[in-house]
Amino acid sequence: MLQVEAVDKSFGDFMAVNRANLTVGKGELVAVIGPNGAGKTTLFNLITGQLKPDRGRITFKEEDISGLPPYHICKKGVARSFQIVNIFPRLTVFENVQVAVLSQQKRSSNLFRPAQNLAVEETNSILEDVALSDKIMDIAGSLSHGDQKILEIAIALGNEPELLVLDEPTAGMSPEETFATMGLIKKLASTRGLTILFCEHDMEVVFSFAQSIMVMHQGRTLIQGKPEEVRRNKEVQEAYLGD
């Protein structure tokens, strides 16, 4: 479904991403791992258009999407969440998700109908799926960190994506919250038929949830394979797992 081929991105002299390769098949749960500064977030930013690649090709459903602006890529069916909480803090929880749903329904430029009667069902169903329905009238900025991370995913779902790109969906969560959140993501993937690409620091989480793992090191792709293959790989052990 998603193909990243020999993609480069440098900031000045620093090669943040250096000939990275990644394959995500339909319906898969794919993880990208690597030490801090390995280029995971940069790679995600390249995929969803926040950054433009210097070289290489990114294709989504056989269509070249490298270098398109984010709103364009989003319309093609790729939604994402961010590592640092990235929500609309002054809007309510409901409005946060509704903005995405309205955009999906191409209603963002509608000027003369009250917004509050539009896209209500879709928005509520998403909030129900992520178990935030009891907080719909809360101002998003007042939610707990964990809830804000979940809201972040809910906003991404508002675009009815086929591919969901999650940049450290559990950053800053306790171990229990982390497992609950990953369980939620897995459930969403199966009920909504999503393909999921995520990155994560917690090795235990990655190896128990991901079907395919790509390891990045200093911007390069070391290997992509099934969890067992990755665990056995010499280079990975030296570079990253350290044992």
Place this chain on the structure above:
Amino acid sequence: MFRGIIDLKSLWLIGAIFIILLILPPIIPRFYTYILTLIFVTALLAMSLNLCVGYGGMFQFHHGVFYGVGAYTVALMLTKTSLPVWVGFIAGPIVAAAVGLLIGWFCVRLTRLYFGMLQISLGSLIWAIAFRWYTLTGGDDGIHGIPMPSLLSSLNSSYYFILIILVICLIVLYLIVKSPFGRTLQAIRDNPERCEAVGVNVRRHQLITIVIATFFAGIAGVLFVVLEHSVFPDLMFWVLSLEAFIMCLLGGWFTFAGPVLGAAIMISLRTFVGIYTEYWTLILGIVLILLIFFLPEGVMGYFLEKFKPRAKEVVERSSELNVAG
């Protein structure tokens, strides 16, 4: 059309204010009628600016230019051409919006402070044209004695005309703010990067907002000419833009009606303080300092917070009080 976006209590309040404003002119002295009318005109300017500032999060630093362009357009058309009056009235906002499109097209390519700086420089260019082009605009003298149709020649009739146009504009602005367009705009204000990631073309959305806001600023400019029968380059000077900006902040830029209140306070202050001192800008500075320290959400924001918290917060607070008690 309005179902669910306005509650009955606010509607009664607004209706009451409107009726009071309707019966005032014959009762109060002429001078106060004039001040009220000036407040209406300025309120529309501040409201249009707040669409950019409060709802769009854009540093629209030189909004006065579009007010001035609207006013000059109608003034020039009424004095230099023999077209019917209403053509001038319609041309004012349209020309203002066209200039808004032109300036906005450059500005939305920049963010935050850079947006504001570019707008000040482009806006000052237009001010310079009005200031220097004597043969067309009358330079720093401006244009005076602009003929108005007899229907609008008396102060009371222009009072009612301006009031009604203001009410219509406020209704339209309210609908825009509550529409999906308005909600997306507020999302852009909160987080433009995230908005791009949910599929919104942020720059286009901002540009449309600027065009709408400058259109309404143009209407305010036309109304100014209806009231004053004259135009002068100060309408486009940056001090006026700053005053409009402060009106938004003072009234409460995260509330809908805040800028109207801000305009009322500023115009009253300028008028009545002006009797005692000529250092109006000094007073303006003091107001700004007090505002930053004590009313960061503006007057309207303060009162809404104090008297009308969201229903849920009331429950939470009262339960907190119960625990504390």
